[in-house]
Amino acid sequence: MTYHSVKTSPPNHHASDALLLSYAAGALPSGVALAVAAHTTLCADCAHRAAVAEDIGGSLLDRAEPAALCPDALARTFGRIEAPEATPPPRMHDVPPHLAGLPGPLRAAVNALPDTRWRLLAPGIRQIDLNPGARGGGSSRLFRISPGTTLPHHGHAGIELTLILQGSFTDEVGRFQVGDLAELEDDVVHQPIVDSAEDCICLIATEAPLRFSSLLGRLMQPLFGL
Template identity: 50%
Template sequence: MTGACKTGHHPKHHPSDALLVGYGAGSLGEGLSLALALHLASCPECRAALADIDAVGGALLEALPPEPLERLTLADTLACLDAARPERRPPSRHFVPPGESRTPSLLRPYVGSLAAAPWQRLAPGVRRVELLPRTPRGGSAQLLRIAPGTALPHHGHGGLELTVVLSGSFTDELGRYVAGDVAEADDEVRHQPIADGHEECLCLIATDAPLRFTGLMGRLMQPFIGL
């Protein structure tokens, strides 16, 4: 999805259609799903697009011939349920309008309250809370608080990175992102986000593979950053 919302303070940067399809199908990891759910909470345009995707998927399923029951054993059914049951998947259809609470409801199962969360100092002007530790494949999800004028290390990506702005703003080589916006970067993107407003930038960063820092300082920090 490339178009911008046309009214009010709706987000201007949206996830791709492929990501929305993956989210609707439940095929994304927990961190990426959480990032998209946070964006969807403030973006009626993407919620409408997701509803269309769900409707098309439902129509396709109805068009399929019924599967004979004798082909699906109890063991098969239980195996499918076990494979489909995530450990802690964020709710995919529970949207809370922004502004109702300082701590988004989608984040409460992970941190409780933002004010009481265990913020760790990563570097001057940068603090973080780890929401999901890095998986064996390199995926992770973290909250970052970036002081005004502070730049993160320049980096590329081993896979997909989603950054959702919760408050404040940042700028990189691809544009400027404010509250509700989602920045989608793949292995072809190299950038350096900078908090560019007068208030700190609070954002969630989710990845499905480790970042690739280009500078010496970034590479030295990577084991501690966890991205």
């Protein structure tokens, strides 16, 4: 199965202003920021709004009162630069052919993984964990979901972003196609169903663990660290 992004029309679902401001300020968890970065490579509108948000953040910084540094700040900074790396850098390799069409920021994340095979999560649902070391504090995963498959009914303890890379799904909020970014706040409970003829491939990033409302979802949660 090869990933191929079929670009049909500009995205219909976008990042909110609040999300883009947090993104520009560097205040988003890494997985959520990755989803926004990947969406801006597919969406000229959000790329422009993110640039405006960065300008706003920059001009606010320019106007901020300078804060006094502690006397040894410079020495401590140089000490950190010279300190040896605590962990070796991740193994780099070529992006496998089945993921070669991903947007740039996602290709970089996949490049850093030691294992890029799809793992079966549940019938019809496969995943690649982009941040396999993290547990309990949010996540970013690529999902590959078969046509007609319904995801478990769930809510969120924080933001959940879904970026569609292939295929489409429909949930209580609407229909989401290639390039669309679904941004769900913590008060939304939804149950997406894949309605495309091909597998739906999407990036799902959460700020905090999902809250499943079905027994199946709650049983899956501890097994897969969702």
